[in-house]
Amino acid sequence: MSKLQGNGRWQSKMLLTEHQEQYEGRGETAKKSGHPTPEELTLIRDYVLLPHMMTMVQKGIDDMRNSTGVLKRLYLLSAQVLMNHISRDLYELRRELSRRSIRIVGDEQVDLVVYHRYICRGYEERLGIVREVMRAEISVRLAKYMGEISRLLQEPPPT
Template sequence: MSKLDGNERWKSKMLLTEHVEQYEQQHTSPGSKIITSEERTMIRDYILLPHMEKMVQKSIVDAEYSTNILKRLYILASQKILEQIMQDMYRIRRELKQRNIKILTEEQSDLVIYHRYYCRGYEERFGMTRDVMRAEISVQLTKYMSELARLLKEYSKEKNQPKN
């Protein structure tokens, strides 16, 4: 028998409301450890961006050996897209690190490529087929090219405006 057994004050537990709220936020919210759709998109981009980087670098090398008269334009445009890809890779790596998400290994099973990742203490797998990867890379590269075209149009408008 402890000293507190006979003491009636210890039979009821008193908690402050703010402590109860903190406890409920930490322990009862099931979504706190489950990955969000935004985080899944970040993982997908983290996986795809290195492939896109290699593709654009290969395109730059191919353009350098080309006899096309516009090869300099192609190289400059490709370099600008490559720069944007690198910035996005850096941004996504930093964001995943802040959210405590680590992407580890790649393994292939049948036609699906799986990546293991740890998200706030839970281990899961993220899988994509090669066809899905190709389609997503195509969509992403189209976005980068559209952004480059928009920048060129803006620059063109600025150049053609009369100076005061």
Template sequence: MSKLDANERWKSKMLLTDHVEQYERKEEEKTTGSKMLTNDEREMIRDLILLPHIDTMVGKSLKEIEHSGNVLKRAYLMAGQAIQRRIMRDTYQLQKELKQRNIKFFADEQDEFISYHKIFCRGYQERFGLTRDVMRTEISLRLTKYTAELGEALRNILNNVIKK
């Protein structure tokens, strides 16, 4: 409901048909969504592009830890596997959300410094590029976030055990 609908004075005014159509189009866009990508959707696509890279990095680290003679090897492996499960869960949720929004993307080409993807969004096509520096930064931030979440979960578990 708009401000004009609630205002009784506007009901008696005459509107040009162009204005009525424009008003109805705006209302329709609000309910169905626009056809162009939103910033949230771009972030979702970016994350979905980065998550397989993060999973690969964590997997390589886990293989290195398996072959090491570290005393805390088992704890590191469990932490890495928990992070990998979280990555898989996030990947699945993002894929599901993008599918519901009718958004698909494919790797297009890769230059030395930029990775391009084609995005098909509700009938429109767009090209999305990520530089290596941005990818490294975002991967680092995401890994830090996963590690912090795991640390917080462990802290909560330990606090509950100590209280008992």
């Protein structure tokens, strides 16, 4: 333990009033200037990832239809539920982006980076995502969706 950890001075964060006002007004300034807020960048990233996830799940459904397995029907049903959840989230995301006046207009791939152009309240910019980061994020999201589905399957039926 260092001298600084035990004295209690570093447990609270001190901020001058004018700095606090600047920090709180940062999101409002971004909205006025057209620059996206960090939350809006997350929405844009999600909007980019969800169609890729739908494509992956659809490919899995197509592969499963051609297979012969005892649990084929269960896998197909759970994959369809997964597809429905992703579709619902994509629909809600589109509505939210539209409400915030954000449009994603195109994408291009340069080497291992996929760039998506977006227009946010008149401000035009590109969002670049490395393919490996996309894969990792998609696998995390799919695991989250699958966890929700498994939780639904484990619930006892209503009596």
